[in-house]
Amino acid sequence: xxxxxxxxxxxxxxxxxxxxxxxxxxxxxxxxxxxxxxxxxxxxxxxxxxxxxxxxxxxxxxxxxxxxxxxxxxxxxxxxxxxxxxxxxxxxxxxxxxxxxxxxxxxxxxxxxxxxxxxxxxxxxxxxxxxxxxxxxxxxxxxxxxxxxxxxxxxxxxxxxxxxxxxxxxxxxxx
Ligand SMILES: [Fe+2]
Ligand SMILES: [Fe+2]
Numbered sequence: 001x002x003x004x005x006x007x008x009x010x011x012x013x014x015x016x017x018x019x020x021x022x023x024x025x026x027x028x029x030x031x032x033x034x035x036x037x038x039x040x041x042x043x044x045x046x047x048x049x050x051x052x053x054x055x056x057x058x059x060x061x062x063x064x065x066x067x068x069x070x071x072x073x074x075x076x077x078x079x080x081x082x083x084x085x086x087x088x089x090x091x092x093x094x095x096x097x098x099x100x101x102x103x104x105x106x107x108x109x110x111x112x113x114x115x116x117x118x119x120x121x122x123x124x125x126x127x128x129x130x131x132x133x134x135x136x137x138x139x140x141x142x143x144x145x146x147x148x149x150x151x152x153x154x155x156x157x158x159x160x161x162x163x164x165x166x167x168x169x170x171x172x173x174x175x
Pocket of ligand 2: 110155
């Protein structure tokens with residue numbers, strides 16, 4: 001039996017690093033997004049019940065948020081079903097063409113998520129007024145800022161760290 005060569009060792013190190021990133025993303029960002037979406041929906045309901053802002057304004061921002069949240073949950077599911085199990089498997093790079101396809105599809109959704117955030121911040125800045133010093137409205141704004149920041153970090157680590165690592169590992173002369 002031959003000893004594993006440098007190329008094999010490099011491939012193993014790359015695969016370990018990729019798997020570690022995937023676990024980090026799921027534990028930190030996917031978990032956070034799912035929890036925050038639930039919290040924010042409850043806060044919208046509380047603000048509506050207490051009429052803490054113009055009902056039409058609140059309803060419009062809520063509809064926008066829920067649309068974004070639905071897209072996001074679908075995106076998380078897609079990553080967890082179609083990409084991450086492959087990256088966590090014993091032979092993650094067996095089907096490079098398929099991996100490239102699924103990552104290209106997810107990257108388009110990452111771009112759309114970025115645009116959605118910009119659109120979300122605009123109505124928030126203008127329409128969630130009046131300013132409130134405490135209470136559910138302020139909590140709502142705080143949680144919207146939290147999820148906004150986490151989505152940006154989340155998309156950044158996938159687009160700029162994880163995906164480039166996977167693409168590099170798939171190069172024929174990787175390592
Ligand atoms: Fe993700
Ligand atoms: Fe993603």
